[in-house]
Amino acid sequence: MAIAAIRSGPEYGLLDPRSPDKHGSKAVAELLRKRGIPTDVVTTSAEAERAADSKTTLLVTDPDALSRRQTSELRTAIQRGGRTVLVAPGPTATRALTPGARAATPTPVELTPPDCDFPPALRAGDAEVGGVRYRVTSDQADTCYLHRSLPSLVRLPADDKGGSDRTGANAGDTVLVGAPDPLYNQRLAHRGNASLMLQLLGSRPHLVWYVPSSSGSAADSDDERGLLELLPGGWSWAAIQLFIAAVLAAFWRSRRLGPLVQEQLPVSVRASEATEGRARLYQRADARDSAAEALRSATRRHIANLLGLSAAEAHSPLVLTSAIASRSPGDSADLNYLLFGAAPVNDAELVRLADELDALERLLSPVAPTTSRPTDKERT
Secondary structure, eight states: OHHHHHHTSOOOOTTOTTOOSTTOOHHHHHHHHHTTOOEEEEOSHHHHHHHOOTTEEEEESOGGGOOHHHHHHHHHHHTTSSEEEEESOOHHHHHHHOTTEEEOOOEEEEEEOOOSOOHHHHHHOSEEEEESOEEEOOTTOEEEEEETTEEEEEEEEOTTOTTOOTTOSSSOEEEEESOSGGGSTTTTTSTTHHHHHHHHHSSSSEEEEEOOOHHHHHHHTTTOOOHHHHSOTTHHHHHHHHHHHHHHHHHHHSOOOOOOOOOOOOOOOOHHHHHHHHHHHHHHTTOHHHHHHHHHHHHHHHHHHHHTOOTTGGGOHHHHHHHHHHHSOSOHHHHHHHHHOOOOSSHHHHHHHHHHHHHHHHHHOSSOOSSOOOOHHHHO
């Protein structure tokens, strides 16, 4: 019974400040608490919006999981004048929440020097930063931890910039962190990770930790109006008239009834021949980037099905790599590069990428396949 009682305790997800697991973030929350900065955990965008103000740091652990409504409420919270920290936002979330930045291709997480004069990064020094990189158009932005000339940590000051300093202590700002690794319990003590996170999250006297969840999403949508309620009055008469006009147009353009005519079915082509033909087109066009993305996209969808993830989660670097890491040993940086990395520079690297993707699928498959798998050339 004691074992059952232990196992029946609460289960927390990734980057949860209540979780002591290796991919939880209880360690940094405890360090902030000892410094007098309380942490409030919220699971809905409405709660995050209500809690945000000029004296609050709002941390969003998974911006890519937010719906359109949640993103709109989060934009309202950002405008309250506090600090907002977004963890690994992808292209859609970055475009919606930070007009001054755009997400670029991910890069492996590795120990990186700050390469900037942003005080928190300078004091932290080398840290394990990487993941999503960002292109920044704002001249007032701080861009740190460069990977192939693009930063993996960006601070964007508020539009009203009046009276703000480089630390963002007197005005609102938004910080983009390309990877969640420095927040993990198992990585916090490495080099400058703890210093960087404590400075980014401890600049205000209050921290709101927004962990999007399925139950929170349901609560966010409880008060949403239905589609019919959003339509203006009198829409039903217009719909009836359009329906009658469509029926008349279909009758006018339809063929006259007559005897049935047999048609020859299209020629069937074996899947292996179609795959090989497509691979030859890629090879002739020297399109290794398109071939690699096709291989990675198919592998991500297959692995997501094996791990019970949704189609959207299959293309989220944070969710997919973390789910794979929980099932098999390996570095999340290697998984991120394997599934979301840059295009191969030559055919040998493309073949090696296909072999590594095959090996990853076989590792995660519950039962070894009994049928022969296509060759690297066919997959390419």
